[in-house]
Amino acid sequence: SQQGEEDPQALSIQEGENATMNCSYKTSINNLQWYRQNSGRGLVHLILIRSNEREKHSGRLRVTLDTSKKSSSLLITASRAADTASYFCATDAGGNKLVFGAGTILRVKS
Amino acid sequence: EAGVAQSPRYKIIEKRQSVAFWCNPISGHATLYWYQQILGQGPKLLIQFQNNGVVDDSQLPKDRFSAERLKGVDSTLKIQPAKLEDSAVYLCASSLVAGVEAFFGQGTRLTVV
Numbered sequence: 001s002q003q004g005e006e007d008p009q010a011l012s013i014q015e016g017e018n019a020t021m022n023c024s025y026k027t028s029i030n031n032l033q034w035y036r037q038n039s040g041r042g043l044v045h046l047i048l049i050r051s052n053e054r055e056k057h058s059g060r061l062r063v064t065l066d067t068s069k070k071s072s073s074l075l076i077t078a079s080r081a082a083d084t085a086s087y088f089c090a091t092d093a094g095g096n097k098l099v100f101g102a103g104t105i106l107r108v109k110s
Numbered sequence: 111e112a113g114v115a116q117s118p119r120y121k122i123i124e125k126r127q128s129v130a131f132w133c134n135p136i137s138g139h140a141t142l143y144w145y146q147q148i149l150g151q152g153p154k155l156l157i158q159f160q161n162n163g164v165v166d167d168s169q170l171p172k173d174r175f176s177a178e179r180l181k182g183v184d185s186t187l188k189i190q191p192a193k194l195e196d197s198a199v200y201l202c203a204s205s206l207v208a209g210v211e212a213f214f215g216q217g218t219r220l221t222v223v
Contacts, residue, residue, distance in 0.1 A: 004152075030209065043153070043201065043214040088152050096208035097166055098143060100152040 004032075004089040004101030012107045019076040021104040023089030024069075030092050032065055034074050035100070038085035046074075046087075081110040112136065116202050116215035124223055128190035131218045135183070135204030141165075142179055143212060144187050145201040153201055159185065160208060192222045 004025045013019050025032070034046045049056045049065045049072070056063045062075040076083055088103045115134040123129050135142050140161050145153035156175065157167040161182035170177070174193070179185040189196055199219050203212040 033211065042216050043203075045211045045213070048211060092209035096141075096160075097155065097158060098203070098205070098209060098212055099155055100145075102152045 004091060004099070006087070006089060006101045006104040008104060009102070010105040010107070012109065013079055015079060015081055015108055015110045017079055019079050019083070019106055019108070021074045021087050021106070023072045023074070023101055025072075025089070025091050025101075026070065027091075028094045029067070030094065032063075032072050033090045033098075034061075034063060034072075035088045035090060036085045037088065037103070043088075076106075079106075079108045081108050084108045114202055114204055114213050114215035116200075116218055118218055119216065120219050120221075122221045122223060123192055125194055126191040128188065129192055129220065130189075131187045131200050131202075131220075133185045133187070133202030133215060135185070135202070136213055139204035139206050139213075140182070141205045141208040141212075142185050143201075143203040143205075144177055144185070145203065146196075147199045147201055147217070149198070156187070158208070165208065189220075192220075194222050196220060197222045 004023045007022045031050045033048045037043045047058045049063050060077045065072045086103045088100045090100045093099045142159045144156045147153045156170045157177045158165040159179040162179045177187045199217040201217045203214045205212040
């Protein structure tokens with residue numbers, strides 16, 4: 001079964017706008033990660049946030065984590081056409097696994 | 111640094127036939143994962159190895175799927191016999207430490223007809 005569930009399932013925005021995706025998970029975690037998947041580069045790790053962190057930044061990416069609500073969000077600022085991809089959250093499910101959610105499809109229109 | 115290598119990239123077989131996929135992880139990575147990704151869905155963990163030992167295979171259909179990781183390096187995933195619903199992309203990934211950043215191969219797209 002999937003650990004994380006992303007919301008929305010699909011998102012379409014204009015270039016330059018911000019994109020926000022949410023992830024909810026079921027079990028306790030040690031960390032939560034976000035990955036991007038497109039046809040050209042396959043599945044690529046974006047960022048990892050640990051359970052004792054509340055917010056983390058990497059370039060145009062901002063991730064928040066609320067362990068009390070078992071949820072995380074990924075914000076992509078000033079989106080570009082190249083950001084068009086599927087985005088997945090993944091957790092370690094409290095152990096040493098790597099379990100993915102269903103993903104959000106992001107389309108950035110130029 | 112070389113990435114995770116998988117072969118073949120594409121495979122078409124008839125149902126009830128057998129097929130094998132190969133994965134060569136990044137050198138030094140102790141953890142290796144096999145995922146099945148059906149079109150439109152997220153990757154589903156099939157099996158996880160730590161060196162050459164199985165950590166988790168709870169979602170591996172053991173009546174038809176098998177996997178091994180000899181000498182804690184390369185790994186093979188086999189399906190025998192294949193069913194139509196096995197059509198998917200099979201992804202291999204590796205990580206230095208279990209449960210953190212994983213590096214993925216390009217995957218093998220399997221079509222069962």
